[in-house]
Structures are given as C-alpha cells and as structure tokens.
Amino acid sequence: MPADESAMGVATDDPVALMNAVIEHVVPAMHQLGIRVVESHGGRAVGVAPMAGNGNHLGTMYAGTLFSLAEMLGGALFLANFDMSLFHVTVKDVQIRYRRPARSDVRAEAMLDTATIEWLRREADACGKADFSLDAVITDADGEVVATTQGTYQLRAGSVT
Amino acid sequence: MPADESAMGVATDDPVALMNAVIEHVVPAMHQLGIRVVESHGGRAVGVAPMAGNGNHLGTMYAGTLFSLAEMLGGALFLANFDMSLFHVTVKDVQIRYRRPARSDVRAEAMLDTATIEWLRREADACGKADFSLDAVITDADGEVVATTQGTYQLRAGSVT
Numbered sequence: 001m002p003a004d005e006s007a008m009g010v011a012t013d014d015p016v017a018l019m020n021a022v023i024e025h026v027v028p029a030m031h032q033l034g035i036r037v038v039e040s041h042g043g044r045a046v047g048v049a050p051m052a053g054n055g056n057h058l059g060t061m062y063a064g065t066l067f068s069l070a071e072m073l074g075g076a077l078f079l080a081n082f083d084m085s086l087f088h089v090t091v092k093d094v095q096i097r098y099r100r101p102a103r104s105d106v107r108a109e110a111m112l113d114t115a116t117i118e119w120l121r122r123e124a125d126a127c128g129k130a131d132f133s134l135d136a137v138i139t140d141a142d143g144e145v146v147a148t149t150q151g152t153y154q155l156r157a158g159s160v161t
Numbered sequence: 162m163p164a165d166e167s168a169m170g171v172a173t174d175d176p177v178a179l180m181n182a183v184i185e186h187v188v189p190a191m192h193q194l195g196i197r198v199v200e201s202h203g204g205r206a207v208g209v210a211p212m213a214g215n216g217n218h219l220g221t222m223y224a225g226t227l228f229s230l231a232e233m234l235g236g237a238l239f240l241a242n243f244d245m246s247l248f249h250v251t252v253k254d255v256q257i258r259y260r261r262p263a264r265s266d267v268r269a270e271a272m273l274d275t276a277t278i279e280w281l282r283r284e285a286d287a288c289g290k291a292d293f294s295l296d297a298v299i300t301d302a303d304g305e306v307v308a309t310t311q312g313t314y315q316l317r318a319g320s321v322t
Contacts, residue, residue, distance in 0.1 A: 022218060029215045029223045032193045054190045057183060057236075058321055062190045063252050064229030071224055091224050095256040160219055 015040040015080035045076035060101035070136040073110040104141035176241035206237035221262035231297040231310040265302035
C-alpha cells in the first residue's frame with residue numbers, strides 16, 4: 001500500500017476518516033454505540049453519538065455512551081497530532097460528571113493547545129512517555145451541557161501496528 | 162400480570178434476572194457490550210464483561226466497556242435493595258482509574274452496607290432523594306485489579322415505570 005495510507009486503506013492525513021476507521025475496525029464495541037468523529041484538526045476534536053439505540057431506564061442517554069464518546073476524543077487528538085508509526089496512546093483515568101439528562105443526539109468537544117502538543121512530542125521522544133490532561137464537554141441538540149469529563153492520557157513511544 | 166412480576170415478566174424477587182432483563186430490554190447499548198450481572202443479593206453485586214468483542218487498539222479491553230461494567234453495579238444494587246415502584250436511581254459522577262491492561266474476561270464487584278441502605282430508604286422517603294457513593298473493583302481472570310471506580314448515585318422517590 002502507499003506510504004500515506006494506513007493499514008485500513010484510509011489516508012493518514014485525514015484524521016477524521018482515520019479515527020472513524022479505527023473505531024469501526026479496531027474498537028467495534030465503540031462503533032456499536034454509534035460514536036463517530038466529525039471534526040479533528042490541530043488541537044480540536046469533536047465527536048457525536050445518537051440518541052437512537054442509546055436510551056436508558058429514564059428514556060435519556062445511557063451513561064456509558066456519554067462516557068465513551070468523551071473518552072474517545074483523546075484518541076482522535078492523538079491521531080491528528082502524533083505519528084502513529086512512532087507513538088501510541090493509552091488512557092489512565094477519567095472522571096465524568098453528569099450535569100443534566102440528555103434527551104437528544106449529543107456532541108462532545110475537547111482541545112489540546114499547540115504548546116502542549118509540542119511538549120508531548122519532545123517529552124515522549126526523550127523519556128518514552130508523557131502524560132496529558134484532557135477536558136471534554138458534552139452538549140445536547142440545544143447546546144446545553146449534559147456532561148463534562150476530565151481525563152488523563154499517556155502518549156507512549158512505539159507503534160502498536 | 163401477577164403483582165410479583167415486573168413489566169418484563171421477570172420475578173422481582175430475583176435481582177439478577179431482573180437486572181439482566183433491564184440491561185437487555187431497557188438499555189440495549191449496555192447489552193451489546195456483553196455486560197451481565199451474575200450475583201446480586203443484599204448489599205453485594207457482581208457483573209461480568211467478555212474480552213470477545215471488546216478489544217481496543219492495544220488488544221486489551223476497551224476503556225468504555227470497563228467503565229460501563231462498573232457503572233452498572235449501582236443499578237444492580239438499586240434493584241436488589243429498593244422498591245422500583247417507589248424509587249428510581251440516577252448516576253451523578255464516576256471516576257475510573259485504569260490500573261493495568263485487561264487481557265481476559267473481567268468481573269466487577271461493589272458493595273453497599275446495610276446501614277447505608279436503611280439510611281437511603283429513610284432519607285429518600287423523607288426528602289425525595291438521597292445520594293450514595295459506590296466503589297467498584299474490576300479484576301481480570303487472574304484476579305488482578307485492572308481498574309477501580311468511585312461513583313456517586315442518587316436514589317429518588319418515584320417510579321419510572
């Protein structure tokens with residue numbers, strides 16, 4: 001395959017397509033939840049999850065889907081900013097606060113600033129690993145915040161492919 | 162239907178069958194993850210999730226499945242200890258710490274002591290709601306701890322059925 005394509009046949013310079021291919025083919029449990037990336041460039045990533053198929057006993061969105069949507073953004077930002085032939089990413093901890101019930105499709109957004117991205121590359125190169133914090137905000141179709149998360153991820157030297 | 166059966170045709174005095182019926186019929190996204198309750202009596206609940214279908218980019222168990230397994234135990238303990246015709250339960254926040262990779266089927270366990278259960282019944286009766294904390298431990302097939310969670314749930318007066 002061409003050097004600019006991943007093993008899944010997706011151009012590695014398209015972070016949205018690449019992350020959605022990873023979700024579909026590598027983490028099928030996440031794909032089943034309907035979680036998708038819709039934006040990922042530079043230090044900003046946005047994902048979505050549908051209300052359909054994700055209801056709970058209250059008729060609102062299942063807590064596990066909201067968590068999984070936000071947690072995924074660490075992976076999307078990894079793929080958009082780091083060379084997957086040199087690094088991989090893991091999650092160390094996440095706290096989620098459910099603010100109000102979600103009764104619609106939801107979107108989650110998280111950002112990493114440029115200075116942090118540059119520091120992570122240098123630190124992981126030098127030390128083999130580097131931690132980063134990521135805050136995500138999940139909003140409903142009206143733009144109301146339904147949940148917030150704070151996660152700690154670790155960038156590690158070495159490819160997993 | 163008989164008074165001792167839920168709307169799903171499951172005996173309400175069998176908390177394991179009742180919770181598994183809720184997972185299957187009311188929260189299908191959780192059911193798709195393979196999450197099941199295997200023990201639930203008094204203040205102790207145990208759930209399981211399979212490695213099959215829950216892999217991630219590292220070949221270990223997907224973070225969202227581990228979270229969802231632990232979070233579910235609050236619901237299982239609710240059904241085992243509170244009258245679902247009088248109360249319902251919601252989750253307010255959960256923190257998960259991933260301790261080591263899970264490479265096998267996993268089990269999660271959580272406990273509520275009798276005094277807390279009694280206090281929750283009285284408080285929710287008197288005030289309409291009452292919060293409780295729940296710690297869960299997730300272990301792999303070798304009994305090694307792969308993740309721990311701390312959650313806050315709210316027992317609320319009023320049925321959702």
